[in-house]
Amino acid sequence: MTLLRLAWRSLLNRRSTVLLTVFTIGLSIALLVMVEQLRTDVRQGFYRSVSGTDLIVGARTAPVQLLLNTVFGIGTPGNSISHESLEHIEAQRMVEWTIPLLIGDSHRGERVIGTTGAFFEHYRYADRQPLELAAGETFTDLFDVVIGHQVARRFGYSVGDEIHLAHGGGNVSLHEHEEHPFTVRGVLEPTGTPVDRNLYIPMNAYGVIHVGWESGVHRPGSGLDADEAREHAHEHEPEEISAVLVGLTAPAAVFGLQRSLNDYEAEPLTAVMPGITLQQLWRLTGVAELVLRAVAILVVITGLLGMVTVLLTTLNERRREMAILRANGARAWQIAALLVFEAGLIVLGGLVLGIAMALGAIIALGPWLLDVFGLAVGVTAPEPWQWAVLGGIFLVGLLVALVPAIMAYRRTLADGMQVRL
Amino acid sequence: MNAVLAIDSLRFAWPGEDRPVLDIDAFSVAAGEKVFLHGPSGSGKSTLLAAVGALVVPQSGRIELCGSDLSTLSRGGRDRFRADHLGVIFQQFNLLPWLDVTANVTLPCRFSRVRARRAGNAEAAARQLLSAMDLEESLWQRRADTLSVGQQQRVAAARALIGQPELVLADEPTSALDADRRDRFLDLLFERVEVAGSALLFVSHDLALGARFDRVVELPEINRAGVAA
Numbered sequence: 001m002t003l004l005r006l007a008w009r010s011l012l013n014r015r016s017t018v019l020l021t022v023f024t025i026g027l028s029i030a031l032l033v034m035v036e037q038l039r040t041d042v043r044q045g046f047y048r049s050v051s052g053t054d055l056i057v058g059a060r061t062a063p064v065q066l067l068l069n070t071v072f073g074i075g076t077p078g079n080s081i082s083h084e085s086l087e088h089i090e091a092q093r094m095v096e097w098t099i100p101l102l103i104g105d106s107h108r109g110e111r112v113i114g115t116t117g118a119f120f121e122h123y124r125y126a127d128r129q130p131l132e133l134a135a136g137e138t139f140t141d142l143f144d145v146v147i148g149h150q151v152a153r154r155f156g157y158s159v160g161d162e163i164h165l166a167h168g169g170g171n172v173s174l175h176e177h178e179e180h181p182f183t184v185r186g187v188l189e190p191t192g193t194p195v196d197r198n199l200y201i202p203m204n205a206y207g208v209i210h211v212g213w214e215s216g217v218h219r220p221g222s223g224l225d226a227d228e229a230r231e232h233a234h235e236h237e238p239e240e241i242s243a244v245l246v247g248l249t250a251p252a253a254v255f256g257l258q259r260s261l262n263d264y265e266a267e268p269l270t271a272v273m274p275g276i277t278l279q280q281l282w283r284l285t286g287v288a289e290l291v292l293r294a295v296a297i298l299v300v301i302t303g304l305l306g307m308v309t310v311l312l313t314t315l316n317e318r319r320r321e322m323a324i325l326r327a328n329g330a331r332a333w334q335i336a337a338l339l340v341f342e343a344g345l346i347v348l349g350g351l352v353l354g355i356a357m358a359l360g361a362i363i364a365l366g367p368w369l370l371d372v373f374g375l376a377v378g379v380t381a382p383e384p385w386q387w388a389v390l391g392g393i394f395l396v397g398l399l400v401a402l403v404p405a406i407m408a409y410r411r412t413l414a415d416g417m418q419v420r421l
Numbered sequence: 422m423n424a425v426l427a428i429d430s431l432r433f434a435w436p437g438e439d440r441p442v443l444d445i446d447a448f449s450v451a452a453g454e455k456v457f458l459h460g461p462s463g464s465g466k467s468t469l470l471a472a473v474g475a476l477v478v479p480q481s482g483r484i485e486l487c488g489s490d491l492s493t494l495s496r497g498g499r500d501r502f503r504a505d506h507l508g509v510i511f512q513q514f515n516l517l518p519w520l521d522v523t524a525n526v527t528l529p530c531r532f533s534r535v536r537a538r539r540a541g542n543a544e545a546a547a548r549q550l551l552s553a554m555d556l557e558e559s560l561w562q563r564r565a566d567t568l569s570v571g572q573q574q575r576v577a578a579a580r581a582l583i584g585q586p587e588l589v590l591a592d593e594p595t596s597a598l599d600a601d602r603r604d605r606f607l608d609l610l611f612e613r614v615e616v617a618g619s620a621l622l623f624v625s626h627d628l629a630l631g632a633r634f635d636r637v638v639e640l641p642e643i644n645r646a647g648v649a650a
Binding site for chain 1: 474476496497500501503504505509511514515516517518519520524528529531532533536580
């Protein structure tokens with residue numbers, strides 16, 4: 001098409017300004033795409049972690065808090081529930097499996113979770129994938145620890161290494177369970193969930209290492225030695241656990257069970273459905289997301305306005321060009337169309353550049369995000385509505401270009417063929 | 422009838438002004454005729470060219486171009502008409518600086534199917550005209566703004582002539598040239614106008630050029646609106 005080729009040549013002529021404009025729009029598009037992509041990835045990341053869990057049961061607390069604390073290690077651990085409650089849950093019809101979780105200790109800032117072999121057997125992530133071992137095996141001894149992929153990677157641990165756990169959370173461990181070193185027995189494959197950053201020990205070991213710690217600090221001379229502990233491990237089955245993940249034989253049973261657990265009289269419990277609780281969480285974070293989106297949209301608008309400014313300022317110096325075009329047969333609307341085409345090419349360039357920059361940044365930052373935040377980001381094809389937004393931006397770009405285009409149209413009509421400088 | 426351009430009782434005033442700039446009873450240019458239109462500045466030369474070019478619409482009177490009354494045409498129709506039947510050369514800065522020389526010459530063929538059809542292969546026609554206008558082949562792919570003023574005027578002439586328009590309007594095309602180059606330019610322009618069979622309406626204040634034309638018309642004599650005070 002003639003006009004499009006002319007528009008292209010005209011842009012090439014002003015390539016420095018045009019490139020800057022394309023870059024400005026590109027940056028704004030990149031921001032928008034990244035915000036959207038990260039938003040989606042964060043949400044998916046959360047869903048990944050609870051894909052196989054029907055209910056999470058803990059002490060009476062806010063559902064979002066229970067979910068964040070037990071699965072994602074966000075916030076401080078709440079109260080515990082009694083072992084009897086766990087047994088009560090296990091005894092329910094339709095309950096297929098339970099994974100008890102004990103939370104509270106840490107190792108070099110990462111969470112140490114006490115659980116049972118059921119965890120490795122029943123826990124599911126992403127598309128209901130089971131956990132796989134990258135090396136070693138699951139619990140064979142009381143003082144075994146199975147570590148997440150990132151724990152192994154960051155601290156350089158491999159099967160057979162001995163590590164010490166710290167009492168309580170945090171990075172600086174003032175009180176270590178020095179008397180009970182643990183042996184790395186297995187390393188899990190990466191999952192892109194908080195599992196990668198956790199260390200798992202047998203639930204009973206949790207009980208054992210806390211003998212003598214009843215007051216919160218270690219009472220000198222108390223505690224069990226390792227062999228003694230192994231022998232009496234079953235006696236140290238912890239009396240309290242932090243939370244239970246529950247899987248059901250029939251998903252439809254979840255509502256009934258949730259209600260009955262929430263009404264459980266022996267102990268105040270909170271049972272939450274992870275998916276629904278995440279929905280509640282999104283409602284909370286929705287405002288922040290909205291603000292982020294609004295900022296991104298505003299930046300895009302700024303970029304487009306910048307383009308119009310550039311087109312408007314060139315309008316004066318291009319008055320002669322327009323007169324030449326007109327004298328050689330260009331109709332007034334064709335001159336207006338020329339400007340719209342130029343804007344279209346600029347916005348298109350900005351869109352392509354922006355998407356490329358956003359995807360490039362996501363690919364480049366991906367490993368770091370996974371490392372620091374345990375956030376699995378990936379390049380996913382934009383959803384139809386996201387394409388629609390990008391297409392909408394293109395259209396808005398053409399639309400705002402109508403301002404200089406209409407001005408050029410009027411001017412060419414008024415100027416006619418007279419070229420005045 | 423073989424008049425390319427026929428003006429009858431033309432009156433034109435710029436919007437918002439009472440005094441007309443043009444008040445011409447009759448003026449015509451025959452097919453293939455080379456007419457020199459002489460007039461001092463302010464005598465309405467540019468306005469007359471704009472009217473002939475159908476860029477402004479007179480308040481009364483007729484302008485017939487190639488047998489069509491311009492006032493009966495719609496705005497788009499006038500644009501198409503201009504593209505099809507007129508070649509234009511300005512005083513200077515005729516070319517789009519960001520196009521190469523050849524693309525500048527073929528420009529009218531992009532906007533007019535009639536001109537494109539008559540030119541046949543636009544690129545070939547452009548090359549032929551460029552060499553006829555004495556422009557070396559090494560210049561053809563250069564950006565237009567890298568050429569000298571004289572070269573640019575010859576490119577503009579080649580462009581005005583591509584696709585053999587019935588009428589070529591030239592608005593002081595030699596005023597930026599020195600005497601030697603001016604004569605050379607006129608030689609080439611005349612030659613090509615004759616080959617194309619186009620009429621030429623050449624506007625200038627430099628009466629010395631007039632002798633070479635078929636006819637010299639003094640604009641103040643035909644324009645009763647007179648010289649601006």
